[in-house]
Amino acid sequence: MSELDLQIPSPFDPFAESNAEDSGAGSKDYVHIRIQQRNGRKSLTTVQGLKKEFSYNKILKDLKKEFCCNGTVVQDSELGQVIQLQGDQRKNVSSFLTQAGIVKKDHIKIHGF
Numbered sequence: 410m411s412e413l414d415l416q417i418p419s420p421f422d423p424f425a426e427s428n429a430e431d432s433g434a435g436s437k438d439y440v441h442i443r444i445q446q447r448n449g450r451k452s453l454t455t456v457q458g459l460k461k462e463f464s465y466n467k468i469l470k471d472l473k474k475e476f477c478c479n480g481t482v483v484q485d486s487e488l489g490q491v492i493q494l495q496g497d498q499r500k501n502v503s504s505f506l507t508q509a510g511i512v513k514k515d516h517i518k519i520h521g522f
Contacts, residue, residue: 442502452497456502463511468492475505476498476501479495480494480495
């Protein structure tokens with residue numbers, strides 16, 4: 410038998426490292442700001458991944474007052490607490506979180522179209 414017959418290829422996933430680093434719900438390093446489409450032109454902005462030491466209700470109160478929109482804090486089984494705001498507030502929320510010193514700019518990921 411030659412050496413080629415004895416070599417058995419092992420399964421190799423070239424994207425395993427990038428998937429482990431950048432998994433959406435599992436990564437605790439980043440704050441994810443997403444937009445969800447509702448009915449027609451209506452949309453919903455969600456903020457997920459803030460540290461548990463922050464008071465979500467106080468952040469929500471400041472966001473609602475700053476951007477003149479309504480919102481709520483939702484408890485999700487997989488993602489934990491998620492802040493939901495009415496409308497497309499992705500850029501506003503990103504700038505607010507960096508100016509308030511809650512999150513650094515390079516730890517924010519903005520998702521959406």
